[in-house]
Amino acid sequence: MPETATPALLDPEFLHKLEQLELVSKKIFVGRMKGERKSKRRGSSVEFADHRQYSVGDDLRHIDWNVYGRLDRLFLKLFLEEEDLHFYTLLDTSLSMDFGEPTKLHYGKQVAAALAFIGLVNHDRVMLDTFSTGLEAGMNSVRGRSQMYRIVGYLDQLKANGASDLTAAAKAFAIKHSGKGVVVIISDFLDKRGYEPALRYLLARNMDIYVVHVLSREEVEPEIVGDLRLVDAEDDDIAEITVSAPLLRRYKDNLNAFVGGLKEWCTRRGITYIFTTNQNPFDKLILNYLRERGLVR
Secondary structure: OOOOOOOOOOOHHHHHHHOOOOEOOOOOOOOOOOOOEEEEEEEOOOEEEEEEEOOOOOOHHHEOHHHHHHHOOOEEEEEEEEEOOEEEEEEEOOHHHOOOOOOHHHHHHHHHHHHHHHHHHOOOEEEEEEEOOOEOOOEEEEOOHHHHHHHHHHHHOOOOOOOOOHHHHHHHHHHHOOOOOEEEEEEOOOOOOOOHHHHHHHHHOOOEEEEEEEEOHHHHOOOOOEEEEEEOOOOOOEEEEEEOHHHHHHHHHHHHHHHHHHHHHHHHOOOEEEEEEOOOOHHHHHHHHHHHOOOEO
């Protein structure tokens, strides 16, 4: 693609809007240290939540003796516990992402940057990983708003390279990150190996998984006609075709089947699926779609 000036990932006005949001997990996770977010998980902090009946072996210090005096039965006090949210982004940087205007990769960087900023403002632990032929080195855990410059610097230097191997990357990711948390996968999912084995590795970790499926306008609504020689950007496979109306209809049918199949597979397994194109304003994706799907509030 021709060299063009790369637009900024986030502008100050949009950052101000993001400050009002926070990341949300549908699942409850045990943080490695006390954080600033209230969890529905019952713990031993100072904020009372509920009672439950005493069982042999429970800590006697948590018995509510006032209730015992009224009911002559033993109940334990339960409390809301504060915990960290671990937020992971797995961004596809394979060569197929270097397509469209803006490129799918740039669009993915914007989404990753916006979600990271929301997490940092709320003192969540934020981690960034990328993949192509495998899992890349990635960026270590950061926390706190002051670390946003590191996020932007890391994303800015990313370039598309290599073929996509989501399965190898997901396996390495599951081994690397033993802790549970929220993981957002940003990819076009144009991987000849498929997506099912990869997503199963993450499901096995009991992570709260979000799939952001990004395609370009040209991939969704191709306008090409005539005799063409197509070269796969990732493995140099060549296909010589004549583009006709019946061929375009068949292409769209196959694309719809692929998108629908991925969405159904994810939905049946509790994975939140979000489809978007590079023409959908990414700020709308964050402020509207991801809020509707429960990732931010």
